[in-house]
Amino acid sequence: MTDASTRRLRRRVREVCAAAGVPVEQRARLVLAATLLAERGPEPALSAATAVGRLSVTLETFRPVGQGERNALPLLPAAGDGTSLTWHLDAGAEPAPATAADDEAATRDEMLALVARADTIAKDQRELKHELAETNSGVLAMYVELEERDEQLQKAHAVIFRELEDALRPPPPKADAFELAVHYAPSQQDSPTGGDLYDWFVLPDGNLHITLVDAVGHGVTSTRHALTVTHAIRTLALEGHPFRDLIAQAARTLATIEPDLMATVLLARLDPATGDATFANGSHPRPVLATRGETELLFAAKAGRGIGFPDPGSHSLIHRTLTDGDLIVIYTDGLVESRKDFLEGEARLLAATRRHAGRPTAEIPDLLATEMLDVVLHTDDTVVIAVRYVAP
The missing domain is CATH 1.10.287 (Helix Hairpins)
Structure with a gap:
């Protein structure tokens, strides 16, 4: 099933749920269940029927779905083992607010x-x-x-x-001249959420934008804060705000909305035509740049302040012009603090990046995470992103 078909199915599920006044949390679980079913075959056919206080939604999957697979869905359908799956949901007296079009x-x-x-x-x-x-x-x-x-x-x-x-972690965009790969690991296997999130997308001018956020705290609150930051910066970037001002502008925007929010932020803006790379840093660990024969940490020790910190924003920007094969590694602090020594972690990361820079880009984040987290005295969420420039 194509991405367009999956989005179309999700939009249809949202429309019928909104029309019947289904609570948003039930709608969200039904959307996720329909998405999981759609990923395993052709686009299911959807039908819906409304009675007093109830909405029945049926998907025809074109293949039998056994009870065991049904039980694993985020929203449990009626019992059965055929191709038809039906959910019965509470409907409101009034239609629910319209869902976002995007x-x-x-x-x-x-x-x-x-x-x-x-x-x-x-x-x-x-x-x-x-x-x-x-x-x-x-x-x-x-x-x-x-x-x-x-x-x-x-x-x-x-x-x-x-x-x-996983659904909210966007897949690598189609960015001309850049190979992208990512590794994500929560601090605990049974921890439902964390505060390390990233966002990457191609701007209308063709430049690649990357946002990496580490929200202070744990659990669902830190996840909400990280989502809020990535969404705010994406909105400001697409509105055309200067790259230099994005962190400070996001901090001002969110100060009244989320007064308790604190997060470190790293931004990268990459030009596929020229290889020009610009970085803005708000209290975040420094990126690594690996060129032929050299590996360096970008930014001085105090490059800027994160969102929720005093005087937020990137105090300076770092500019580099990449050549063919150059590699950038950005990450959250869980990668370098596992032994409770940040500076020692940075030194080990430089050495590890130097050893693995020649490997395929898709392998590098996992290789770095495996080597850096061989001894774990301090657990934390970890994100590692590798970006390689392939000159046009």
């Missing part, structure tokens, strides 16, 4: 709705645990059962959020 924007809205729902569930669970802790020993058995159910719920949420995070 597929990526609609996906982001759904992700944020699920994050908010997860925050509410987590708060309710904490309050319930507190109430149970104050009761007498006669409810101990109930408390133990709640703990088991809580663990099951966390694992289920982890699966859903990991899939949603």
Whole structure:
């Protein structure tokens, strides 16, 4: 199934859900379930029927879907094992607000709705645990059962959020003259979300833009903050704001919306025609540039301040002109802090990049992560992005 077909299916699911007033968190899970089914075969045929207070959505998948596969979907359909899958959802009295027309924007809205729902569930669970802790020993058995159910719920949420995070991590864009590859690993395998996210896209003038964000904190709140930053910078960049001002402008824009948000930010702007590369840094680890025979860390020790920090923005820009085969490595601090010594980590990364710079670009992020994280005394989310210039 093509990307266009997948987007068309998601748009149709959103339209029928919005028309019936289906809550956004149910709609988000149904969109993800339909996407997963569409990736495994031809585009499913969709039909919908509305009754009082209920919406029934049916997908014909052109292949049998067994009960085991149905149980693994983010939103459980009716029991069965044939080609027809039906979901019954709560419908509202009034249509829901219209969804964003852009597929990526609609996906982001759904992700944020699920994050908010997860925050509410987590708060309710904490309050319930507190109430149970104050009761007498006669409810101990109930408390133990709640703990088991809580663990099951966390694992289920982890699966859903990991899939949603994967959906929100954009695949490498088609950027002329640049080979792109990425490695992502959460700090804990059962951790549903993290604050390390990236965004990359081609601007109308043909230049490649890359944003790498590390939001302070853990869990769904840091994910929401990281999403907010990447979306704000993408919007400002596409509106044509100067590259030098993007971090500071995003900080000013978000100061009243998310006053508790703190994040380090690294921006790269790459010209495929000339190889010109420009970097802006807000409190983020320094990029590595590997040329023939040389490897260097870009930026001085204090290059700028991140979003939520005093005096945010990149205090200076770094410019380089790439030649054929030059390699750029950008990353989050989890890559160099695993041994609790940042400077030692930077030195090891320079050496590792020098050794692996000649390998295929697609292999480099995983090779660097494997070598750098051989000893882990401090766990953190890790993103590694490799960009190689192939001169036209």
